[in-house]
Amino acid sequence: MGHRGCLSFYTRALKPVSHAISWKPTGRPQQTLASDVSRSGTGLHSGTSTTARLLPAMAGEGRYFVSGPRRARIPATIDHAMDSPLCTTLCGDGARVRTVEHLLSALEACGVDNCRIEIEGGDEIPMLDGSAKGWVEAIEQAGLCAAEDSSGHNMDKLAPELHEPMYLRRNDSFVTAFPSSNVQITYGIDFPKVPAIGCQWFSCFLNASIYLKEIASSRTFCIYEEVERMRNAGLIQGGSAENAIVCSASAGWLNPPLRFHDEPCRHKVLDLVGDFSLFAQNGWSFAAY
Known part of the structure; x- marks a missing residue:
């Protein structure tokens, strides 16, 4: 929820600028998972119970989903986003998988470059509590290890380097990126008709520790x-009060307490990390945390 729908905005910004990266x-x-792990829950939009099973994958395979009656393989890359x-x-x-952003955000932030994700019971990732x-916790339970290719060799983890500023605007939304030796994200939202949310800004230098403490639990x-x-x-x-925080324009938050005073804005950063992880290919990561 949270007024999404901007993935195409991000991906259109990324696709034409390969020369700048x-x-x-x-x-x-x-890295990949050291063992398999699964989580079950309700799909946000379908309302059906689904299970996502996370399994180790070989170096260079990247993150990908297996879904649908034909067990179609769907790479978690920009070219497969709709x-x-x-x-x-x-x-x-011929298959699809929905609501992937929270899971992909966690995999990216925890350094899982290669992962096979099998979906059962529907075409949606379980919503869990609405955060990552x-x-x-599932990734920590499975543990991490160095990924190997079919010959038993490791592959180097690569990270993108931006060489020139980028800017894209659509209606009242914009994204700007600048070359930097560190990953820093600043996000702002504005809900003038919903005073309890209002205008919020959140900024951080992004690494695994900050993500786990400041972003992952935002719903x-x-x-x-x-x-x-x-x-x-x-x-x-x-959708329910168990997997989202609900705000009324007139009455404020209906299921408090919030985990952070600016939890909506932090959740936008969570979504952004998940969406930008689609820039990764063949085990290459959007950011080297």
Whole structure:
């Protein structure tokens, strides 16, 4: 929830600028999970119970989903992203998988470069509590190890390096990126008709420690007055006060307490990390934490 729908905005900014980005070695091997782990729960939009099983993958395979009756393989890359309301959706080989952003955000932040994700029971990732906290805990349970290719060799983890500033604007939204030796994200949101949210800004130098402490547990949010319209449109059938924080324009937060005073803005950073992880290819990461 949380007024998403900007994935195409990000990906359109990234696709045409390959000349402005190069990949540099980090001196560290690509990683994968040391064992498999699964989580089950309700899909946000479908309302059905689904299970996501996370398994180790070989170096260079990257992160990918296996979904649908034909067990289609859907790489978690920009080229497989499609426009969809209020969630990030990937498609390929006649199948799709929805609401992937929280899981991908956790995998990226925890340094899981290669992972096979099998979906059972539907085409949606379980929502859990509406944050990435449950996925971080699942990854910690599985543990990490260096990924190997089919010959038993490690592959170097690469990170993108931006060579020139980038700017893109659409309506009242914009994204700007500048070359930097560190990953720093500043995000702002403005909900003038919902005073309890209002205008918020959150900024941090992003690394695994900061992500785990300051971002992972922030939950998705929605505006109470918009719930009926979204449900009538076939969306958020599985949304509830258990997997989202709900704010009324007139009455404020309906299911407090918040985990952070600026939890909505922090959740936007969580989503952004997940969406930008689609820039990764063949085990290369959006950021080397």
